[in-house]
Amino acid sequence: MPQVDDGPESGETLRRKLDPELPLGVFDSGLGGLTVVREIAAALPRERIIYLGDTARVPYGARSPATVVRYAQGCARALVREGIKALVVACNTVSAVALDVLRAELDLPVLGVIEPGARAAVAASARLRIGVLGTVGTISSGAYPRAVLTVSTRAEVSAHAAPLLVPLAEEGWLDGEVPRLAVRRYLEPLAAAEVDVVVLGCTHYPLLRATIEHEAREMIGAHVRVVDSAHATASELAALLHDRGLLATREGPGEIDLLVTDRPRSFGEMTARFLGGPAREVRVIDL
């Protein structure tokens, strides 16, 4: 039987040619995803990044899956209209319930934060006992256990919601007694499950990393490792852009454009806290 040439039916040739000089699109329900932007900017300093924070509808964490999918589609389409070469879903809740829909709908690479986080967790865990903290939405979706099991069927996952950590991070209560006691309460079931890795399954949690790391060491032991999905996602994004020939080549440092759907009252302070550096200019868009 004759070999058929790769015609226009082939997925590879149908794939739109993407311009490596286009920016990366990153979105989150609010400003938490800026911790992912920070890691991307560190790993890929030449890339331009357009960040969209859906601050008018934050937080997604407690919403129904159907609502999260609808909101995520709105965010993704708005970024595609801006012209991007790849999309990073810098939100664990959206990555948990809407990634497949976005991948089916969009003709460009789409990366979530859960799969990279799960892979990094398995790599870091000697005993394959992995603890995850996240929002109610992320945890009740079961996305982390599922993602871990696709990497290692022998791994055991203890995943628990920690709803108070987002408001603590937003309030800037990053150390001291209140965050310490809240973190300890949320780590209790993970300590009981004898995990040796704690995954920060929410983009806000890196702000509380020092407290989480300190308490986890005290409650679980000095061997415990804290894994940050944001860092793992930036590494996988760099590899993906390289593999597909999509790395920006122009000289000079990249830029970060900030879009929001509502200007929160504490916006400047929050961007400084999440992204580092001074408060930034921002464009408000309607979805």
Next chain:
Amino acid sequence: MPQVDDGPESGETLRRKLDPELPLGVFDSGLGGLTVVREIAAALPRERIIYLGDTARVPYGARSPATVVRYAQGCARALVREGIKALVVACNTVSAVALDVLRAELDLPVLGVIEPGARAAVAASARLRIGVLGTVGTISSGAYPRAVLTVSTRAEVSAHAAPLLVPLAEEGWLDGEVPRLAVRRYLEPLAAAEVDVVVLGCTHYPLLRATIEHEAREMIGAHVRVVDSAHATASELAALLHDRGLLATREGPGEIDLLVTDRPRSFGEMTARFLGGPAREVRVIDL
């Protein structure tokens, strides 16, 4: 000059005749307003109540005033379509920024929670030094100081945002070290201002009342009074319905219908916590 009869130009005769057997409409950004419903049901046990929680867009507390006004109009119109005789805005953030717009737009009595709370605070304060805790939106609107000053120009108001109290109430962490330490931190500026009344300026806070009361007594003194806007609002609503001849007269206990714009994952548990009694049936509507 001859006396002109009250013609159709008179505001009083132009006012639509409202049916006392219609239900009361109550809305909030989420489920916190159920603490107000609870007080209304206690004060007016014969009234039917339709409650709308805009759970798809909760929380309003950190959103811009323009967005809050737009959301509030959507909620109010949805309740008016259901057929109501009066509207209670059971949300401090909306009462702070959108009450005038709603009153101008709607042809029925509209009651917020801030004015009743401010009147109750002045009545309870011997030294006319009043402390208020609320969301960022409520506090930065300046609505409580303004409302207090319309009651007493001699009163001094110390109003401070306490963003962590809403997630604490929703998480059900109502006593113990974490809420105790968070409450103490938020009460510090009120204690320094030597207030003798603390207003619970958010519908979630009545759940933390015991902790707030206990810590306020310890930090400020046994004379301090905690004023709950929800309770004050229910009392003023009862007086308003009586004055306008709008009290329901039919026999038997009233009912509470719950509408939400998204079904939050922890809905049943939350209604039980806020409203008391068992979890309730609910209707999901689109605004």
